[in-house]
Amino acid sequence: MKVTEHIIKAKGKTLFSFELIPPQKGRSIQELYDNIDPLMEFKPPFIDVTTSREEYIYIDRDGLLDKKLTRMRPGSVGICASITHKYEVDTIPHVLCGGFTKEETEYLLVDCHYLGIDNVMALRGDAMKEEKYFKPTNGGHCYASDLVEQIVNMNNGQFLHEVVETDNKSNFCIGVAGYPEKHMEAPSMDADIRRLKQKVDAGADYVVTQMFFDNKRYFDFVENARNAGITVPIIPGIKPLAVKRHLQLLPQVFKLDIPDVLVKEVEKCKTNADARQVGVEFAIQQSKELMAAGVPVLHYYSMGKSSNIQAIAKEVF
Numbered sequence: 070m071k072v073t074e075h076i077i078k079a080k081g082k083t084l085f086s087f088e089l090i091p092p093q094k095g096r097s098i099q100e101l102y103d104n105i106d107p108l109m110e111f112k113p114p115f116i117d118v119t120t121s122r123e124e125y126i127y128i129d130r131d132g133l134l135d136k137k138l139t140r141m142r143p144g145s146v147g148i149c150a151s152i153t154h155k156y157e158v159d160t161i162p163h164v165l166c167g168g169f170t171k172e173e174t175e176y177l178l179v180d181c182h183y184l185g186i187d188n189v190m191a192l193r194g195d196a197m198k199e200e201k202y203f204k205p206t207n208g209g210h211c212y213a214s215d216l217v218e219q220i221v222n223m224n225n226g227q228f229l230h231e232v233v234e235t236d237n238k239s240n241f242c243i244g245v246a247g248y249p250e251k252h253m254e255a256p257s258m259d260a261d262i263r264r265l266k267q268k269v270d271a272g273a274d275y276v277v278t279q280m281f282f283d284n285k286r287y288f289d290f291v292e293n294a295r296n297a298g299i300t301v302p303i304i305p306g307i308k309p310l311a312v313k314r315h316l317q318l319l320p321q322v323f324k325l326d327i328p329d330v331l332v333k334e335v336e337k338c339k340t341n342a343d344a345r346q347v348g349v350e351f352a353i354q355q356s357k358e359l360m361a362a363g364v365p366v367l368h369y370y371s372m373g374k375s376s377n378i379q380a381i382a383k384e385v386f
């Protein structure tokens with residue numbers, strides 16, 4: 070079922086969902102299941118599975134370093150299929166511009182269609198670890214809006230090189246990313262909102278936001294988006310702060326602010342376990358306020374560990 074259909078079916082009740090990261094190559098999918106199991110009692114209608122950019126590794130060959138490009142966490146679509154099969158829940162693979170040619174994207178979407186996946190999250194992807202800025206892949210898309218266009222075209226039977234007359238067209242529901250504190254590369258919030266509108270006009274059906282710790286940022290973002298004519302659901306993304314180092318790391322990586330009240334509480338913590346507890350309590354308050362405001366879904370970034378999400382969901386759902 071589509072995310073938008075789940076939202077309509079919920080009739081105003083806030084839904085619970087979360088995002089998972091594939092295990093590192095060679096590790097077991099059981100690790101993921103162990104993290105999903107405790108969260109199933111909160112009945113997520115859908116679960117997102119991220120896709121990671123490829124990266125360079127250096128292999129020692131008799132003293133000479135061989136530089137190879139590889140993806141450390143492959144398998145997002147396969148993981149989606151496995152989770153759907155095991156838990157009977159909708160899954161959403163993240164589809165990236167970066168690291169994929171348009172042809173590869175087409176094949177990936179064909180796989181998703183055959184597997185009965187109804188939703189995809191269309192993203193540009195981050196820059197590769199070694200690169201300061203995002204560089205489009207040769208033969209790939211530059212922006213998420215271009216990727217949305219490709220998915221919409223495929224939904225209409227228009228593949229990259231041929232139009233296919235068929236009764237078996239894909240009908241993907243398309244999610245895109247939104248940034249309550251502005252995407253780091255955008256020159257202004259207004260410019261970023263115009264880019265978001267471009268993605269929605271291209272055919273995106275819903276938006277999931279980057280993490281934020283100050284709900285006002287989300288409420289202002291939604292207001293700005295609505296004023297710009299964006300009418301699709303805007304799902305807040307929540308990341309519970311989990312270790313003391315997140316105070317530096319999250320603002321550095323995601324260019325976001327952490328409210329001083331949370332900073333002070335975390336600074337008082339002696340251990341990471343204390344900080345994790347503060348993060349959980351803060352996320353509970355944040356979630357309750359968002360729920361009271363009638364958000365369609367609370368979407369949690371689990372970063373591979375579910376115990377804090379479980380503690381939050383127990384209090385909120």
Ligand SMILES: Cc1cc2nc3c(=O)[nH]c(=O)nc-3n(C[C@H](O)[C@H](O)[C@H](O)COP(=O)(O)OP(=O)(O)OC[C@H]3O[C@@H](n4cnc5c(N)ncnc54)[C@H](O)[C@@H]3O)c2cc1C
Pocket residue numbers: 118119120121122163165191192193194195196211212213214245246247252253254255256260261264268277278279280306
């Ligand atoms: C909910 C969510 C899930 C994510 N999942 C993943 C994941 O699984 N894997 C991963 O690698 N990353 C993921 N990311 C991170 C995301 O890939 C990065 O934030 C990336 O830098 C931007 O992606 P985007 O889809 O928002 O890009 P875009 O919408 O393409 O925007 C990128 C930047 O370009 C600007 N822009 C857009 N269109 C144009 C244009 N035509 N001309 C000029 N400027 C333009 C925008 O304002 C923005 O600054 C996720 C982010 C979110 C919020």
